[in-house]
Amino acid sequence: MITDKERPLTIDRESIEAIAQEISEAYREGLRKIVLIHGGGSYGHYVVRNLISSRGEIDEDGFSEVTWWMGELNRELVMRLRGRGLPAVSISTHSIFYERSDGSLGYHLEPIVMMIERELIPVLYGDAIVSGKTRYSILSGDTIAWRLSLELGCKRVLFATNVDGVFDRDPSKPGARLLKELRISSDIVSLDDSSSKYDVTGGMRKKILEGLEPLRRGVRALIFNGRKKGNIYRALKGYEDVGTVVIY
Amino acid sequence: MITDKERPLTIDRESIEAIAQEISEAYREGLRKIVLIHGGGSYGHYVVRNLISSRGEIDEDGFSEVTWWMGELNRELVMRLRGRGLPAVSISTHSIFYERSDGSLGYHLEPIVMMIERELIPVLYGDAIVSGKTRYSILSGDTIAWRLSLELGCKRVLFATNVDGVFDRDPSKPGARLLKELRISSDIVSLDDSSSKYDVTGGMRKKILEGLEPLRRGVRALIFNGRKKGNIYRALKGYEDVGTVVIY
Structure with a gap:
């Protein structure tokens, strides 16, 4: 960034x-x-x-x-x-x-x-x-x-990245959909699995799994594209429509 | 410096x-x-x-x-x-x-x-x-x-300053002599006193008095002129002939 x-x-x-x-x-x-x-x-x-x-x-x-x-x-x-x-x-x-x-x-x-x-x-x-x-x-x-x-x-952790968030499949593939919400209590197995139903690859999977404990305790995380104008401002102001919300 | x-x-x-x-x-x-x-x-x-x-x-x-x-x-x-x-x-x-x-x-x-x-x-x-x-x-x-x-x-604290050390009187006065050693257990009263027999004015007095506890515990302090070529090297190497040694 x-x-x-x-x-x-x-x-x-x-x-x-x-x-x-x-x-x-x-x-x-x-x-x-x-x-x-x-x-x-x-x-x-x-x-x-x-x-x-x-x-x-x-x-x-x-x-x-x-x-x-x-x-x-x-x-x-x-x-x-x-x-x-x-x-x-x-x-x-x-x-x-x-x-x-x-x-x-x-x-x-x-x-x-x-x-x-x-x-x-x-x-x-x-x-x-x-x-x-x-x-x-x-x-x-x-x-x-x-x-x-x-x-x-902290109530919220905001991750400004260079991707739009977490997708349901490889975002370069047609039909890939940005997830509005990722609930890791139910999705954690697929997150841990490289044959995940979500495209939570490499750095992104690690980023999320590292936060298990804070997420479990109620911290809300937002992963969004910080390069898109206005996103950082919106994320700071509490809008969650700019990327993927990750909760437990 | x-x-x-x-x-x-x-x-x-x-x-x-x-x-x-x-x-x-x-x-x-x-x-x-x-x-x-x-x-x-x-x-x-x-x-x-x-x-x-x-x-x-x-x-x-x-x-x-x-x-x-x-x-x-x-x-x-x-x-x-x-x-x-x-x-x-x-x-x-x-x-x-x-x-x-x-x-x-x-x-x-x-x-x-x-x-x-x-x-x-x-x-x-x-x-x-x-x-x-x-x-x-x-x-x-x-x-x-x-x-x-x-x-x-630490065994030693070295103070590189822009004066040669502690003098027995205002160093701008004739006959002022640089002290080779200042033993504060015996000189502490005069240090505390503005009519001190030594010229330990302002910053210098404070500098020394602040170190009472470490000095009492055996730390050796050296106050010397860091602007004179070679002094910092000599002080680091353990030579104490470059300024005033302060001990308890």
Whole structure:
């Protein structure tokens, strides 16, 4: 969404400005408790892929490099939000998240909770984190979103993607229908199954299954196309007609 | 040290490169457990002064602004350290530090501890933080340094400043002598007293008194002129002939 996926280390200026504008409108109209989380796009994914292919792993220099570039991307977004008068605050994910020796995720959210109370907009991102288990690992924006939804008691998690939502079959096939609602308590088996009746492939299946616990507890998720003008604004305002609602 | 104090929002490129170079030499020669902390210079201090004079306080926009500019300065330093091949990692202070309602300082250092174990160089900075008591407050680099020295069990805290150390009288007066050692268990009364026999004025007195607890527990502090070529390298290598050693 915020990067040009075709070109390494390049932001999508137009898209990022549109996002900032729509968030700004919703904020001004009263939606004040927001946490923004972005992914790696052609920054993080590109750098990590290069590191893995050249060195086989993320080493110390690699960790410094990934966190540096993700910080660059984050600041591009925060700068544009600030340019619209929004009190955005960059939060370096690797400063608060870490992986314990048993593989569990450690984090402390007090400053973020206090920022939200003050109607600031913390902006986190998928990032490399230190790990007691594997030395370094990658924490995805999706994982952060689901975790925060549980920890902060969020009502809604909005996933702005570059597809319209979840389809009943491969969306490139004729007759493919966008699902208005996906109830994972009944559809979870097909989600888990690669011969699913729905086209919940790769990243999308993972995205949803990772949220089982928050969804079970009542969090509503909305997966929608963030590149279509107005969708982010509508999603923020509570309209659910812009994509697929995922509930338990 | 790393900013041009005469000009707002301007780094001192030459000084910052010299610092990066000297840290790089010491790191390469085996000094691998380092945490760097920098102050606000003509970034943070300038922005905060402007906010206070125009709005009387740090409000939400002000918090976003201070954290933004300090992030800029931090990235200038981290970029130059990385340019020397050092695995520096930017740590946004406002993401981990906060002030509780009772005024005490809250923070969680697990990721930083794990970074130091891996011989990464976390780079923190004086910053605005959220406060349960006053909404926002300023956390100085000095305070961070002393706290980390206690929490991480550091042996030494090095203060690179723009003066040579602590003098026995106003250093602009003839005959003023640089103290090689300041033993605060015996000199603490005069430190607290503005009619001190030593010239430990303003920031310097505060800098030292804030470290009473870590000093009492055996931390050695060195206050020296970081602008003099070679001093940072020598201080990192353990030489104490570059300024004033402060002990309990």
